[in-house]
Amino acid sequence: MPPEQLALTALVGGLFVLAFGFVASVKNWRTRLPFVGGKRLATDGGHAHGGSHAHKPSGIVRWLTTVDHKDIGILYGTYGVIAFLWGGVAVLIMRIELFTAASTYISPNMYNALLTSHGITMLFLFGTPIIAAFANYFVPLLIGADDMAFPRINAIAFWLLPPGALLIWAGFFTIPLDLAIGPAETSWTMYTPLSVEQVNPGVDLMLLGLHLTGVSATMGAINFIATIFTERGDDVSWANLDIFSWTILTQSGIILFAFPLLGSALIMLLLDRNFGTTFFAVEGGGPILWQHLFWFFGHPEVYILVLPMMGLVSWILPKFAGRKLFGFKFVVYSTLAIGVLSFGVWAHHMFGSGIDPRIRASFMATSLAIAIPSAVKTFNWITTLWNGNVRLTTPMLFCIGFISNFVLGGITGVFLASVPVNYLLHETYYVVGHFHYVVMGMIAFAGFGAIYYWFPIVTGRMYNRTLAKAHFWLSMIGVNITFFAMLLAGYFEMPRRYATYEFNPSLAPLAEITLLHQAMTVGALIITVGTVLWLVNIVWSWKKGGEVTDPDPWDTKEYGLHGREFAWFEQQLAATDGGETEIDGEVATDGGETLGDE
Amino acid sequence: MSVETDDGHGHGDSHHLPAVEDWPKGFGEASWWPFIAALGGGGFYVGAALFILGRGTEPMLNPMIGPLVFVLSTVAFLTGLYGWLYHAFIVDFWEGEADSYGFPLKLTMLLFLGTEVATFGGGFVYYFFVRAGAWENLPAIVTEGEVLSTLVIANTLVLIASSVTMHYAHHALLKGDRKRFVRLLGTTFGLGLVFLAGQVYEYYEFIFHYGFGITDGAYGTAFYGLTGLHGLHVALGAVLLAIVFVRALYGHYSPEKHVSISTVSMYWHFVDVVWVFLVVVLYAGAIV
Numbered sequence: 001m002p003p004e005q006l007a008l009t010a011l012v013g014g015l016f017v018l019a020f021g022f023v024a025s026v027k028n029w030r031t032r033l034p035f036v037g038g039k040r041l042a043t044d045g046g047h048a049h050g051g052s053h054a055h056k057p058s059g060i061v062r063w064l065t066t067v068d069h070k071d072i073g074i075l076y077g078t079y080g081v082i083a084f085l086w087g088g089v090a091v092l093i094m095r096i097e098l099f100t101a102a103s104t105y106i107s108p109n110m111y112n113a114l115l116t117s118h119g120i121t122m123l124f125l126f127g128t129p130i131i132a133a134f135a136n137y138f139v140p141l142l143i144g145a146d147d148m149a150f151p152r153i154n155a156i157a158f159w160l161l162p163p164g165a166l167l168i169w170a171g172f173f174t175i176p177l178d179l180a181i182g183p184a185e186t187s188w189t190m191y192t193p194l195s196v197e198q199v200n201p202g203v204d205l206m207l208l209g210l211h212l213t214g215v216s217a218t219m220g221a222i223n224f225i226a227t228i229f230t231e232r233g234d235d236v237s238w239a240n241l242d243i244f245s246w247t248i249l250t251q252s253g254i255i256l257f258a259f260p261l262l263g264s265a266l267i268m269l270l271l272d273r274n275f276g277t278t279f280f281a282v283e284g285g286g287p288i289l290w291q292h293l294f295w296f297f298g299h300p301e302v303y304i305l306v307l308p309m310m311g312l313v314s315w316i317l318p319k320f321a322g323r324k325l326f327g328f329k330f331v332v333y334s335t336l337a338i339g340v341l342s343f344g345v346w347a348h349h350m351f352g353s354g355i356d357p358r359i360r361a362s363f364m365a366t367s368l369a370i371a372i373p374s375a376v377k378t379f380n381w382i383t384t385l386w387n388g389n390v391r392l393t394t395p396m397l398f399c400i401g402f403i404s405n406f407v408l409g410g411i412t413g414v415f416l417a418s419v420p421v422n423y424l425l426h427e428t429y430y431v432v433g434h435f436h437y438v439v440m441g442m443i444a445f446a447g448f449g450a451i452y453y454w455f456p457i458v459t460g461r462m463y464n465r466t467l468a469k470a471h472f473w474l475s476m477i478g479v480n481i482t483f484f485a486m487l488l489a490g491y492f493e494m495p496r497r498y499a500t501y502e503f504n505p506s507l508a509p510l511a512e513i514t515l516l517h518q519a520m521t522v523g524a525l526i527i528t529v530g531t532v533l534w535l536v537n538i539v540w541s542w543k544k545g546g547e548v549t550d551p552d553p554w555d556t557k558e559y560g561l562h563g564r565e566f567a568w569f570e571q572q573l574a575a576t577d578g579g580e581t582e583i584d585g586e587v588a589t590d591g592g593e594t595l596g597d598e
Numbered sequence: 599m600s601v602e603t604d605d606g607h608g609h610g611d612s613h614h615l616p617a618v619e620d621w622p623k624g625f626g627e628a629s630w631w632p633f634i635a636a637l638g639g640g641g642f643y644v645g646a647a648l649f650i651l652g653r654g655t656e657p658m659l660n661p662m663i664g665p666l667v668f669v670l671s672t673v674a675f676l677t678g679l680y681g682w683l684y685h686a687f688i689v690d691f692w693e694g695e696a697d698s699y700g701f702p703l704k705l706t707m708l709l710f711l712g713t714e715v716a717t718f719g720g721g722f723v724y725y726f727f728v729r730a731g732a733w734e735n736l737p738a739i740v741t742e743g744e745v746l747s748t749l750v751i752a753n754t755l756v757l758i759a760s761s762v763t764m765h766y767a768h769h770a771l772l773k774g775d776r777k778r779f780v781r782l783l784g785t786t787f788g789l790g791l792v793f794l795a796g797q798v799y800e801y802y803e804f805i806f807h808y809g810f811g812i813t814d815g816a817y818g819t820a821f822y823g824l825t826g827l828h829g830l831h832v833a834l835g836a837v838l839l840a841i842v843f844v845r846a847l848y849g850h851y852s853p854e855k856h857v858s859i860s861t862v863s864m865y866w867h868f869v870d871v872v873w874v875f876l877v878v879v880l881y882a883g884a885i886v
Binding site: 146 | 626651813
């Protein structure tokens with residue numbers, strides 16, 4: 001077996017041990033003997049401010065049996081973080097390989113496998129679950145519900161995810177076993193006929209795992225819609241429903257139609273691979289049918305990921321601008337508009353596939369139209385900042401970084417939506433740069449911002465502000481180096497998905513392309529340093545961070561922007577401490593007042 | 599997968615506990631049922647994966663391992679499902695506030711049916727691609743027009759009749775005519791089984807007498823893909839009908855408490871409508 005595969009396996013294994021250790025340590029599992037399900041616990045199992053004493057068993061049983069939306073939110077979050085780390089390691093290996101033009105450290109096949117796993121992991125195992133984490137924990141709090149509409153379905157939906165991930169990654173686990181199963185090399189789009197003809201059963205395992213995670217996402221979406229429709233508190237109407245819940249509602253509506261269709265397409269692909277059906281064969285529906293079905297799911301998937309993150313930014317940004325969200329109604333309308341339009345743009349991924357020119361033109365029009373609701377949002381965010389009392393806390397920095405990256409990621413999308421420009425750029429790194437500005441520059445940024453913003457509620461502690469700000473600046477600089485270099489490499493027509501770039505020098509500007517690739521790798525390393533700081537900060541602060549005793553750690557009350565979730569937090573604090581024990585700490589630049597050893 | 603879901607609503611106090619009855623007992627926010635059900639649910643996929651690894655000329659493992667895992671997963675899945683539904687609905691049926699909780703459950707069924715539109719949509723889009731495309735290499739049953747047989751028409755009438763009996767069963771329950779309700783519900787279940795039997799017989803006829811299987815060209819794939827998907831849905835519907843029928847026999851339901859009759863009825867009508875559409879485009883649409 002090649003040494004690089006051994007090393008990779010060891011790396012993945014180490015990552016899992018690390019991640020598991022992280023979960024085990026932060027949740028105080030060690031303080032109780034596991035598997036003692038019958039014993040009542042006086043405190044909330046290590047949770048600093050639990051309000052529900054003795055409603056849950058102790059030890060690991062609590063986590064396996066919980067139907068509490070907050071616990072399930074933490075489970076989703078942990079799962080998402082583990083996936084994020086693996087997806088990050090995968091792309092880091094690829095970026096290091098691409099530092100030189102030749103194939104140096106890993107084989108092109110391994111490169112393809114990592115490319116596939118990075119995409120699938122980040123979109124299905126990190127993106128969707130991390131949003132479910134925020135939504136599970138906070139939507140019930142924000143709408144004044146006791147819990148999700150269906151707490152047990154909520155738990156089932158989560159517990160379907162780990163076996164899904166094991167199947168999706170199975171091809172990597174089997175490398176040291178020397179079986180004839182390898183990681184899938186289909187790319188995340190799984191285009192036929194390639195994905196039908198690869199004999200590697202690792203592809204089948206991945207398809208099965210994807211179907212399972214799709215079932216999980218669909219169950220979650222149904223649950224969120226039912227919750228937001230029927231479980232709102234008496235004083236929460238449609239008119240004053242918060243923006244995050246609006247985006248979750250829209251996202252769930254998209255999931256409702258996108259994921260089941262992907263499920264059918266995956267089953268059809270499995271049947272084609274194993275039972276000789278003709279769904280995507282030339283004599284049947286043909287390869288183009290796969291592209292239609294996949295992108296009918298795949299483009300809405302982008303909005304499944306980005307809409308809730310836009311909701312988070314719309315929720316957090318005003319808190320630190322000292323002003324209400326400007327044009328709230330129009331932000332909601334633009335969310336709904338994007339939700340509807342998302343199903344009408346899929347063929348812009350297929351302009352180069354030889355589809356009917358009239359179809360191309362109409363899809364170009366709808367794709368360009370998406371720029372309008374997107375711009376409505378952007379201008380509303382900017383206008384919210386206008387004349388505001390802007391406080392540059394870490395969550396706020398991530399929100400502003402989000403908007404800045406959205407301008408770049410969004411406008412490059414407008415160019416790509418235009419058919420003639422698309423012909424030139426679609427198979428190049430320009431597309432990679434465009435959508436990574438969105439998925440990393442926006443989705444991950446909003447996720448980080450929300451983690452920092454809600455850290456006091458979830459953990460009862462405050463994070464380290466210096467590390468957090470370092471994390472932001474490293475991420476912001478790293479993202480813009482990496483992905484701007486990709487846009488430029490796209491103008492040089494560097495084709496995407498390639499494991500090497502040893503082109504004919506008379507045909508390609510090799511010096512420039514090499515330089516840009518090296519910049520991308522350096523940028524990726526900067527992002528990595530920032531992410532490691534984040535991980536260290538979160539783990540350390542969860543255990544040792546200063547305890548938050550101020551129910552208003554972000555000082556939002558004075559602006560009349562105190563959110564429902566922090567009102568809930570205040571009740572929890574009062575219930576735990578039996579009264580006001582607020583101690584004013586230093587007037588922190590981060591707006592966070594903390595006690596102790598920060 | 600059944601979306602007739604848990605209750606977890608309303609025990610009066612400010613923060614209600616969703617899982618009071620569930621095992622492990624005495625907590626209120628803990629239940630093993632979701633974990634067990636998900637273990638079974640995930641096990642289906644692991645079983646399918648092992649089945650694929652056990653196929654081919656050089657199978658990587660014993661071909662029986664996959665089906666074995668599948669069967670064990672079914673046991674786990676049904677155990678979890680049973681415990682969950684029992685503790686959510688049955689144990690507290692008359693005391694719980696099932697009726698005021700009807701709207702969320704009906705909405706949920708409606709949302710689930712929305713996902714089903716997308717699930718069936720994938721298969722139908724394939725068929726439309728084929729039908730509107732080359733439309734070549736057709737099997738004999740299509741070229742000779744035998745796909746739309748008397749059997750299919752009779753089977754369609756059976757399924758439509760079952761929708762009618764389902765509707766009147768619900769109607770009888772609402773009017774308090776319990777005997778008629780149980781009788782019509784049982785009839786619906788019986789007609790559902792007849793339909794499934796007819797479907798199996800049709801497959802038998804096509805495969806063994808006409809030699810028309812799933813690998814016989816683009817139409818074979820569409821035919822068995824779509825009718826198979828629909829058949830699975832009817833089978834699930836029959837399971838749901840069996841559950842509510844047994845519950846009705848044990849005295850459940852009243853004119854005030856009939857939510858699961860409503861949701862099962864919605865599902866059954868949906869499956870019926872899909873079948874009619876399917877007969878029109880896949881059977882009749884193939885020969886016109």
